[in-house]
Amino acid sequence: MRPTAFGSSERVKQSKRVAIVGLGKMGLLHASLLNVLPGVELVAICEQGALIRRFGKNVLSGLQIVGKVGELSGRGLDAIFVTTPPSTHFGVVETILSAKLAPNIFVEKPLAANAAESEELCRLVEKQGPGTNMVGYNRRFAVTFGKAREVLDEGTLGDVHSFQAHAYSSDFLGVRSSSKARARGSVLRDLGCHAVDLAMWFFGELRVEAAEADAVPGKGSVDSVSFRAVTGDGLAGGFKASWCMENYRLPEIGLTVNGSKGMMRVNDDDLELNLKDGDEHRWHRHDLKDDAAFFLGGTDYFREDEAFVRALTSGSEVEPGFRSAAMVDQVVDQVEEKASGHGR
Amino acid sequence: MGDRKTLLVGDNPFHGVSHISQERAMSRGKDLANPGHAAELVMASIENGADGFAFTTSETTLSILRVIGKQERREPLRLHALVPNVVEFTRTAAVAGGIPGLARKLATEIVISANIRAVANGVKGVATNDPAALLRGLLSYEVSRIKSAMGRGATLVSISLHELVTDMALALNADWLFRTHISFARGLGIRPGFETRNFACLTTKFEEWGIDFAGVVITAPFNSIGFQMYPSKKECEEALSRAPQAETIGFSILAAGYLSIPEAIDYVSTLPGLDGVAVGVSTMQQASETFGLLSERLAG
Secondary structure: OOOOOOOOHHHHHOOEEEEEEOOOHHHHHHHHHHHHOOOEEEEEEEOOOHHHHHHHHHHOOOOEEEOOHHHHOOOOOOEEEEOOOHHHHHHHHHHHHHOOOOOEEEEOOOOOOOHHHHHHHHHHHHHHOOOOEEEOOHHHHOHHHHHHHHHHHOOOOOOEEEEEEEEEOOOOOOOOOOHHHHHOOOHHHHHHHHHHHHHHHHHOOEEEEEEEEEOOOOOOOOOEEEEEEEEOOOOEEEEEEEOOOOOOOOOEEEEEEEEOOEEEEEEOOEEEEEEOOOOEEEEEHHHHOOOOOOOOOOHHHHHHHHHHHHHHHHOOOOOOOHHHHHHHHHHHHHHHHHHOOOOO | OOOOOEEEEEOHHHHOOOOOOHHHHHHOOHHHHOHHHHHHHHHHHHHOOOOEEEEEOOHHHHHHHHHHHOOOOOOOEEEEEEEOOHHHHHHHHHHHOHHHHHHHHHHHHHHHHOOHHHHHHHHHHHHHOOHHHHHHHHHHHHHHHHHHHHHHHEEEEEEEEOHHHHHHHHHOOOHHHHHHHHHHHHHOOOEEEEEOOOHHHHHHHHHHHOOOOOOOEEEEEOOOOOOOOOOOHHHHHHHHOOOOOOEEEEEOOOOOOOOOHHHHHHHHOOOOOOOEEEEEOOOHHHHHHHHHHHHHHHOO
């Protein structure tokens, strides 16, 4: 038995056995974090690419590296992390469930390539019975958005009457060919889904009223999206997403919320509250106990994996689960449908 | 190491980096990415007491080095490089089709560079699936880029691995990566280094693996509010005493603009195990005031 990086041998005996499917950027990130989390034993990795697999065997000594998801069978796995491209999520998760490779599944966001696939995955996990499932909407674990949720729950803004959300990056700024952007899907499904997830976490279900999409680098990719939506309570929201923005060296997700008592602006870095009674507050991450036992890529990733492992250990549910993530995919589908008649 | 701390001018403002907010980075304006202006800021910092320039390899910083390289200097500029540029790599991977796309692009650049050592290590790495050879190939390529840009007016003092590489390797128990980097850099007569946000963990792991700290540069956040000091400020401070042979350089001493220079100095001066600090500057006035004060209080 291979000891985890930071766990004692006694702890390893009781550890949850976890595998990862997909050894790309996110696969490596989760593999690293899982290896430092107590109570976890990373036992296997599945990677389709032969070259990466060969290097993986030398870099990650002691781990089983296989080429097909089915080869993960018979390893007594407690959970599998799926970090392959979104277009493959459905097939991978379906295989995990049908072959009973592990009862608990974490899927990197988005849950699937469209709402129909997501819905089917929800049906399959529900049919399977008890198990923890989670989707990697890591922004929910960022301290600024956690604080924003607290502010909303406390009613500090009074009656909320509107909000605007954005998801911006410079990833494809100046990139002429759209083929690579196309490979990543639309900006809304790739990046904007974080803003949709946060809005639904804050305000509940959304129904899209109108949407527009643009292809900036070239025909065929969706690089910029804006849409209007309303919640079940009639709260109106505006969304903008683009991966061709200037000055967003790192992607940024943000929301501005307007209420009867004032306004709140929140993004990955800080939260600003301007109340009509003159009260003003600004919290940076520094002020919000942005702690983690190990830092890699951002504290929210550590907390996200920690929450999944905690749920796994206690046999409880954790959010965002498949059902919440499927609702995000429904909104994205609605946007694509509404936008199909506009400037694509 | 003695009480006098090494003072380095950092390059974050030139890349539009602010760890407090992107809004703040954007507000600094585009002048900072202009190599001529950035070179002036670096040299102003040196004139006001900085001992060297700490930078991540990128087209921006290599251009700055080219500008500085053309200037007459009494003493060579001391350079502390950080490789690879993970943010640039991540963006490249995003537009080039993930890790395989990034690897193809990097391999093409290395071949074009015609750096024999880099090409040989790269070929060996791929042929034998040897990650250590690939790492040596990448390092050779990065060193050749820096040396070709810096000219004769500078000395490459240290070459450190970026925090994402260091911290991922720590988490995955990849001690081979640390050993490979240390041995490769020493072979070139350059001091090996590691940037990390998990300083306490790194010192623990080095002890566990029996890696000698002597001559190794470790760069990690140190500030009075514990910003980005993982797992905690207390554990990072305690870890300083466990690595007395290393040269530990503190970054984020201003907690990304949250603290004033005097506040930052008050704190770092209480850490005898901290051998130096790296601070970025955005204006000529900042260069003069910041390094004036740092050299008066920490390097006097």
